[in-house]
Amino acid sequence: MKNKSLVSIADYTKEEYLEILRVAAEFEKNPVQKILEGRVVATLFFEPSTRTRLSFESAVNRLGGRVIGFTDSSSSSVSKGETLKDTILTVSNYSDLIVMRHPLEGSARYASEVATVPVINAGDGANQHPTQCLLDLFSIQKTQGTLENLKISMVGDLKYGRTVHSLLMAMSYFNPTFNFIAPDELKMPEEYKLFLDKKGIVYHEFTELAENIKDSDIIYMTRVQRERFADPLEYEKVKNVYILKNKMLEGTKDNMKILHPLPRVNEISTDVDSNSKAYYFPQALNGVYTRQAIMAKILGLK
C-alpha cells in the first residue's frame, strides 16, 4: 500500500481493506502516535466540505504531522485560472501526501496520475469517496464483530448516493444480504444489481421502511434530497416516508446499529439519537481512526 494513491474503492483489495481496518483499530486504542512528525499533508478542498476536512486534519494532527492547504478554491490560484495539473504539480513539491476534494468527477484519478506524491480522494463530485467507505466498514466490523454474512438495509437515495454504491461494492467480498429501501425514483441502479447477481449476492427491494428493517444487522440511512427530483410533487410524496423514528426500532435485532454518512437533515428523527442502536456519531469518530490508518499505511509508517 506504500505510496499507493486511494482514489476509488476498487483500487484496494479485500486484504488491503482488512489491513487498514486492523491498523484503524490500533489507532482507536492509542490515537496519539507521533509517527507523522516532520511530514506535511496538503488538504486541497476545491469545494468546501467542513466535516471531511476536519476529520482528515484531526487525523494528521494526532499523528504529529502538519497540514497545509485551502478550504475553498475561490481564495486560491485556481480562481486565477490555474489548471488542476499545475496546482497538483506545485503542491507535490510542498507535501508528502495530498488529500483532495473536487467537484468534478475523475479529478482525483487525474491528480493521482499527475502528482509525484500519493493522493487520497476525499470526494470527486458524485463519483467516489473511498475513505467514507472504509470508515463505514470499520464501523460495521466494530459493532458486529465481523463483516461476514450480515444483513444490511440501505435506505433513502440509492440512485445517486455514492456512499451506498461504494459500500455495496466493498461489502460484496463478505457475503452480505441487502435490503434496498427507496422510492421508485431513487432505486438502486441496474448496474449494481447486475453486479450482485453475478456474484450471487441476495438482495430485496422495498418501497416501505418500517416493516422491512426488523431482521437487519445494519441500517444505512441516506438523505433524500429535494434537488434529485424533477417533479417537486414527487419529492413531497416521498420525503416523509423515509424518516426513521424511534418507535420503528421496536422488534429490531439487539445487535442492530444505525449508520448515516452525515450530515442528516430530517431522515433520522432526533428521538432516535438516545437509542443505543444509533451509531452515526461514533461512526464519525471512527472516521478519524480510519483516516489515520490510511495515511500511515500510504506513507509506509505502519
Added chain:
Amino acid sequence: MKEDKKLSVTAIQNGTVIDHIPAQNLFNVISILGLDQITENLVTFGTNFKSDRLGRKAIIKVSDKYFKDIDINKIALVAPNAKLNIIKDYEVVEKRQVIVPTEINGIARCMNPKCITNNENIVTRFSVLDRNGSISLKCNYCEKITDQQHLQIIR
C-alpha cells in the same frame, strides 16, 4: 479486383481497402485514422453502397499504406464489422477483421459533462465494454459509462 462493387472506387496497386464501414460513420473513420491529415498517400472513398447487413456502407482505399492492428482496431468504436483487404500488386494478399480493443485512448469524448476530461485538457481513456455486440466505454476518470448512442468522436 474480383468484386464488382470495388470497381466503383478506383482500384489501387498497393495499400489497404477498408470495407463494410457504416455509411454514417465514414467521416468518423477518416478522422480516427487521421486520413484527413496525411499528405503523401492517395486516399479515395465511396459511400452509400448498398449492403444487406449495414443498409448503406462506405469503402475507403488508401494507397501505399498498411495499418498496424493497434491503429486499425480503434475504428471498432464506429465500424465494428469493418474488413480490411491488404492489396499488393492489385491482388488481395490478406484479409483482416477489426478487433474491438480493450482500451481506447483519446478518440472518444466522455458523455459526463461533470467529468474532468471535459473540463481540462486531458487525453481521454476508456476501458471498452462489449455487451452483446454493443460497445460502450467506461471512463478511466469519472467511471461513468458512455454508450454507443452517446458516443462522440473527438475530431
